[in-house]
Amino acid sequence: MSYVLNGGPRKVAAETAERIHQAVAQLGYSPNAAARALNLGVIETMGLIIHDITNPYYNSIAATVQRAAEQHGVSLITASTLEDRSKTLSHLEAMEARQLRGVIVTTHMFPEAVRAATRMRTRIVQLDSLDPIPGVPRFDMDFEAGSWLALDHLTGLGHRRIAFVGGQSPVDVRIGPWRESHRRRGVDPGPLRVVPYTREGGYEGMRDILADEVPTSVFAGSDLIAMGVLRALREAGLRVPEDVSVVGYDDIPESEFAAPPLTTVRVPIEKMARDAVEAVLDPTAISDSDHISAPALIVRASTAAPRRTP
Amino acid sequence: MSYVLNGGPRKVAAETAERIHQAVAQLGYSPNAAARALNLGVIETMGLIIHDITNPYYNSIAATVQRAAEQHGVSLITASTLEDRSKTLSHLEAMEARQLRGVIVTTHMFPEAVRAATRMRTRIVQLDSLDPIPGVPRFDMDFEAGSWLALDHLTGLGHRRIAFVGGQSPVDVRIGPWRESHRRRGVDPGPLRVVPYTREGGYEGMRDILADEVPTSVFAGSDLIAMGVLRALREAGLRVPEDVSVVGYDDIPESEFAAPPLTTVRVPIEKMARDAVEAVLDPTAISDSDHISAPALIVRASTAAPRRTP
Numbered sequence: 001m002s003y004v005l006n007g008g009p010r011k012v013a014a015e016t017a018e019r020i021h022q023a024v025a026q027l028g029y030s031p032n033a034a035a036r037a038l039n040l041g042v043i044e045t046m047g048l049i050i051h052d053i054t055n056p057y058y059n060s061i062a063a064t065v066q067r068a069a070e071q072h073g074v075s076l077i078t079a080s081t082l083e084d085r086s087k088t089l090s091h092l093e094a095m096e097a098r099q100l101r102g103v104i105v106t107t108h109m110f111p112e113a114v115r116a117a118t119r120m121r122t123r124i125v126q127l128d129s130l131d132p133i134p135g136v137p138r139f140d141m142d143f144e145a146g147s148w149l150a151l152d153h154l155t156g157l158g159h160r161r162i163a164f165v166g167g168q169s170p171v172d173v174r175i176g177p178w179r180e181s182h183r184r185r186g187v188d189p190g191p192l193r194v195v196p197y198t199r200e201g202g203y204e205g206m207r208d209i210l211a212d213e214v215p216t217s218v219f220a221g222s223d224l225i226a227m228g229v230l231r232a233l234r235e236a237g238l239r240v241p242e243d244v245s246v247v248g249y250d251d252i253p254e255s256e257f258a259a260p261p262l263t264t265v266r267v268p269i270e271k272m273a274r275d276a277v278e279a280v281l282d283p284t285a286i287s288d289s290d291h292i293s294a295p296a297l298i299v300r301a302s303t304a305a306p307r308r309t310p
Numbered sequence: 311m312s313y314v315l316n317g318g319p320r321k322v323a324a325e326t327a328e329r330i331h332q333a334v335a336q337l338g339y340s341p342n343a344a345a346r347a348l349n350l351g352v353i354e355t356m357g358l359i360i361h362d363i364t365n366p367y368y369n370s371i372a373a374t375v376q377r378a379a380e381q382h383g384v385s386l387i388t389a390s391t392l393e394d395r396s397k398t399l400s401h402l403e404a405m406e407a408r409q410l411r412g413v414i415v416t417t418h419m420f421p422e423a424v425r426a427a428t429r430m431r432t433r434i435v436q437l438d439s440l441d442p443i444p445g446v447p448r449f450d451m452d453f454e455a456g457s458w459l460a461l462d463h464l465t466g467l468g469h470r471r472i473a474f475v476g477g478q479s480p481v482d483v484r485i486g487p488w489r490e491s492h493r494r495r496g497v498d499p500g501p502l503r504v505v506p507y508t509r510e511g512g513y514e515g516m517r518d519i520l521a522d523e524v525p526t527s528v529f530a531g532s533d534l535i536a537m538g539v540l541r542a543l544r545e546a547g548l549r550v551p552e553d554v555s556v557v558g559y560d561d562i563p564e565s566e567f568a569a570p571p572l573t574t575v576r577v578p579i580e581k582m583a584r585d586a587v588e589a590v591l592d593p594t595a596i597s598d599s600d601h602i603s604a605p606a607l608i609v610r611a612s613t614a615a616p617r618r619t620p
Contacts, residue, residue, distance in 0.1 A: 043400050045408075053363075053372045053388065054563065062363045066392060075397075075404055077387040078363065082376060087385075090353050094385055098355075098408045199567050231567045253364065257509050257541045259569035 044074045046280055047095040047103040049088055053080035055197065055224065056252040057267075058106065061127065064273035065104060072281050074101055081107050089113040096122045102280035105129050123283060127276040128267075132290070137279045139272045139291045146265040146295035147177035150219050150247040153263070153297055155181065157305045159217040159245060161190035165205040165229055166221030167197040174221050174249065190215050195225065202228025210236050216244060216306035223248035223255045223264055230258055230302075241304035251298055260301035268293045354384045356590055357405040357413040359398055363390035365507065365534065366562040367577075368416065371437065374583035375414060382591050384411055391417050399423040406432045412590035415439050433593060437586040438577075442600070447589045449582045449601045456575040456605035457487035460529050460557040463573070463607055465491065467615045469527040469555060471500035475515040475539055476531030477507040484531050484559065500525050505535065512538025520546050526554060526616035533558035533565045533574055540568055540612075551614035561608055570611035578603045 048065050050058040058080075066076040079095070081087040088107045093116070095103050102123035109117070109131040117124050117133045126138040154162055162181070166172035172194070182189040191209045195201030202225035209215065210232060220226035226248035230240060238244050240260055248255060248264035255262040272293050279286035358375050360368040368390075376386040389405070391397040398417045403426070405413050412433035419427070419441040427434050427443045436448040464472050472491070476482035482504070492499040501519045505511030512535035519525065520542065530536035536558035540550060548554050550570055558565060558574035565572040582603050589596035 043404055045404050047387075053376070054366070054369045056364070056366065056369075059364045059366075059369055062390070063392060066363070066390060075389065075400060077357075077389050077404075079385065079387050080372070080376060082373060090385065094353055094355050094387075199563065203567075227564065227567050230569075234569060253509065254537065254564055257513075257537050259540075259544060 044101050045077055046074050046101040046277075047091075048076055048078045049091045049095075049103065049105045049107055050078060050080050051107045052083050052197075053078070054082075056254060057222065057224070057250045060252065060269055061106060061273060064269050065127075065277055068274045068277035069281075072277065074281060085110060089116055092117060092120065092122075092124075096120050104276050104280060105133075109133070123280055125276050125279045127272060137276075137286055137289065137291065139276045139279070139293070141267050141272065141293045141295055143173040144177055146249065146267070147174040147219075148181075149295060149297040150249065150265050151177060151181040153299070153303065154217045154219065154245060154247060155185065157217075157245065157303060159306050160185070160187050161215060163190040163192070163209055163215035163218040164221070165193045165195060165202055165209070165218060165225055167201070167225065168194050172221045174219070178219060190217075197222050197224055199224055199228040199231070201225055203232050204228070206232035207236075210238075214238065214244065216308055217303075218244060218246045220246060220248045223250045223252045223262060226262055226264070226302075227254065227258060230262075234259075240302050242307060245303040245306070247303060256300070258302070263300045263303040264298050266296045266298045268295065354411050355387055356384050356411040356587075357401075358386055358388045359401045359405075359413060359415045359417055360388060360390050361417045362393050362507075363388070364392075366564060367532065367534070367560045370562060370579055371416060371583060374579050375437075375587055378584045378587035379591075382587065384591060395420060399426055402427060402430065402432075402434075406430050414586050414590060415443075419443070433590050435586050435589045437582060447586075447596055447599065447601065449586045449589070449603070451577050451582065451603045451605055453483040454487055456559065456577070457484040457529075458491075459605060459607040460484075460559065460575050461487060461491040463609070463613065464527045464529065464555060464557060465495065467527075467555065467613060469616050470495070470497050471525060473500040473519055473525035473528045474502045474531070475505060475512055475519070475528060475535055476503075477511070477535065478504050482531045484529070488529060500527075507532050507534055509534055509538040509541070511535055513542050514538070516542035517546075520548075524548065524554065526618055527613070528554060528556045530556060530558045533560045533562045533572060536572055536574070536612075537564065537568060540572075544569075550612050552617060555613040555616070557613060566610070568612070573610045573613040574608050576606045576608045578605065 046069055062078050069076045079091040085108050088109050104125050104127050106127050106129050114133050124136050132138055164178045166174055193205035193208055195205040206229040218229055220229050226246055229246055233240055233244055240246055248262045251264045251266035255264050356379055372388050379386045389401040395418050398419050414435050414437050416437050416439050424443050434446050442448055474488045476484055503515035503518055505515040516539040528539055530539050536556055539556055543550055543554055550556055558572045561574045561576035565574050
């Protein structure tokens with residue numbers, strides 16, 4: 001059946017195609033997309049621009065966007081900026097030139113790219129992307145609410161000064177709630193390190209903190225950073241969570257397999273990706289405004305009450 | 311300068327373009343690609359078809375291919391089959407229809423896709439892809455040699471019966487050397503579990519083995535599988551490498567951050583990817599035959615001599 005939808009090499013009689021279309025419509029596929037794919041003879045394609053194809057968070061987004069697009073009979077191609085924001089514009093232009101069905105952008109954008117995007121004919125939708133493009137639907141999560149979930153979990157366990165190892169892109173939005181959490185409790189903020197969003201960044205940042213002090217808890221700006229934090233603590237002979245509690249952010253697949261399994265903030269990628277694909281393929285279905293999703297706390301084995309005076 | 315190479319919105323005087331071309335040529339970019347990009351007004355693009363965009367091994371390939379392509383002034387778009395081999399053909403057709411500069415295929419292919427590929431005008435190159443397409447350059451690694459590196463490392467440490475937790479795609483080529491290693495030493499093979507190439511697959515496979523026996527060593531068909539093996543051993547209260555040694559395959563980035571850091575077989579992705587890109591962009595540079603690279607053993611902390619009678 002995918003052959004008919006994809007318009008592959010096999011020819012299909014008109015009557016058969018009609019029956020398949022009906023079945024497809026009943027299954028919840030978009031009949032427009034399926035019909036268009038049949039007419040074109042080649043499967044329709046939409047684009048996705050991600051920040052870094054080696055970052056599992058973006059890979060999860062890509063897989064989820066792809067599954068949602070394929071539900072509509074549309075295939076997905078992905079372009080990565082490899083963390084170089086300036087490439088977003090040339091990727092957008094290349095996709096515009098190839099007349100894709102639409103493009104989902106997850107990367108941060110320079111003003112120049114934002115201006116160019118507003119002039120393009122290709123349908124553009126933003127997903128987890130700062131730097132809003134005027135008139136473009138944007139799907140994002142509530143970073144502030146997610147940060148409070150992590151911080152309140154740690155303070156609820158009895159931690160007072162919380163270390164923060166976060167990213168630089170250009171500034172980690174989780175730093176605000178982290179500062180505010182200490183201020184409200186009348187406590188001096190714990191140590192802060194701003195590092196790249198990588199395992200290596202988390203590792204170096206945590207080693208640097210440990211050279212000065214051993215905090216009772218660490219809030220990492222991403223799970224990838226948390227993987228490096230865990231390694232630095234392990235190498236220093238510190239046990240998690242007995243000596244130090246660690247909370248991550250994103251809930252990437254490897255977090256459940258970490259030693260110990262990581263407590264983290266789950267981003268509702270599934271729903272955001274489905275909605276973003278819907279907004280690309282059916283512009284009337286979704287309003288051209290900001291859609292903000294709420295994150296959830298996933299408690300695993302990397303957090304516990306402090307055993308030392310926090 | 312990237313603007314001139316990408317042929318972005320800004321217009322460049324012919325004289326300036328010529329000077330830039332010279333500079334570009336000196337910097338080692340392909341002047342043909344740069345000139346073509348200038349003429350087209352949009353950066354040239356090549357394609358990459360990968361097995362699974364959530365598998366870090368393929369993400370490393372994608373990042374490496376992209377860096378190599380960008381050295382030639384060509385951008386990369388990636389399509390994933392999400393482990394469904396039948397999608398390779400529709401991805402190939404979509405890329406052929408969009409007149410990409412060429413396509414690197416890493417996925418296994420059904421005979422139908424192989425036949426279709428031989429008829430396409432688009433330049434196709436295979437990278438770590440079984441099912442050779444006649445007349446197409448293929449870059450692969452010596453899986454057998456890599457397996458022997460892992461097996462000889464374990465037997466050299468004194469391990470006798472080695473467990474194997476490997477993948478199904480359609481059959482793990484590492485099983486042959488694993489069997490042969492036991493046969494040559496006159497030892498009954500250790501337990502064997504065939505699982506998906508995922509962390510979950512490795513976890514379930516290892517739990518299943520531990521229900522019967524505790525081997526002194528495990529050879530995992532991929533690092534992703536090894537991550538699941540490590541988790542299952544950890545949950546069973548077994549220490550690595552004191553109680554059980556584990557060797558992986560691939561050397562994905564998270565292996566260095568595992569607990570303990572994973573001994574594994576490193577695939578020379580960098581060189582293979584650069585050569586494959588070269589073969590796409592300059593068909594005269596590389597012969598249309600098989601190019602097989604040699605892997606290397608990376609010894610970290612997950613392997614040691616057995617403390618129990620092996």
